[in-house]
Amino acid sequence: MKKKHLVTIKGTKNGLSLHLNDNCSFEELKQELASKLSESSGMHGDRTDITVNVELGYRYLTADQQEEITSLIQSKKNLSVHSINSMIVTKQEAEKWASENELVSVTSIVRSGQILEVPGDLLLIGDVNPGGKVVAGGNIFIMGQLKGVAHAGCNGNDQAIVAASVMRPTQLRISSLINRAPDHYPEKEKRDMECAYVDNSVILIDRLQVLTHLRPNLTKLEGGL
Incomplete structure (x- = not known):
């Protein structure tokens, strides 16, 4: 029977890609990795600082094991580990992702001096009064009047939006961008629901x-907008 390779080394325009088998023991993997690196060391000539990306597949490595792999690779003087990638998601990463993608619904009035903050999307059924502030890691939907401050995409998501039944904010922020309120708003008997979004850094x-x-894939609500 043909022996299965536990380590596959592929050259890319950015350096090397190391694909490590995820169905063998860690010790077996280290042994073959050391052997493969020794075999390929003469192929790189005098090149220095070759970037290496390690692909683990469905293998989970502890921090110590990642350090072992990194040290083994970088023991070859011309190799430098750029990233170690795994298709395994830890519980902490899954919980963080879930919280950042959760739509939180709140029925309240955000009054002056109050701050309402959520990690993901916010659906506020109520008003944001002058001096009040709403902050979200994702989008902000306000079924009411926005007359205070709204900051969507606070963790750097410039694809986030702010929507409100009545859009009269004292300040709008999306990611790191700021849009200050005009000196006055035109009076209208009826206003369409409005939204704020980023286009060309504005x-x-x-x-x-x-x-x-x-934003065709904007909302997690069934049917979209």
């Missing part, structure tokens, strides 16, 4: 309907 405000084309 926060724009438009009718909610534009999001159908600009």
Whole structure:
């Protein structure tokens, strides 16, 4: 029977990609990795600082095991580990992802001096009064009047949006961008629900309907916008 390779080394335009078998023991993997690195060391000539990306597949490595793999690879003077990638998601990573992608619904009035903050998307059924502030890691949907501060995508997500039934904020923020309020808002008997979004590093405000084309996969609610 042909022996199965536990380590596959592929050259890329950015350096080397090491694919490590995820169905063998860690000790077997280290042994073959050391052997393969020794065999290939003469193939790189005088090149220095060759970037190595390690692909673990469905193998989980502890921090100590990752350090062992890194040390083994970098013991070859011209190799430098750039990343170690695994298809395994830890419980902490899964919980973080879930919280950042959760839609939190709140029925309340955010009054002056109050701050309402959620890690993911926020659906607020109520108003944000002047002096009040709402912050979300994702999108902000306000079924009411926005007259305070709204900060969407606070962790750097410039694809986030702010939508409100009445859009009269004292300040809008999306990611690191800021849009300050005009000196006055025009009086209208009836206003369409509006949204704020980033386009070419500028926060724009438009009718909610534009999001159908600009952010077609925006909401997690069934049916979308």
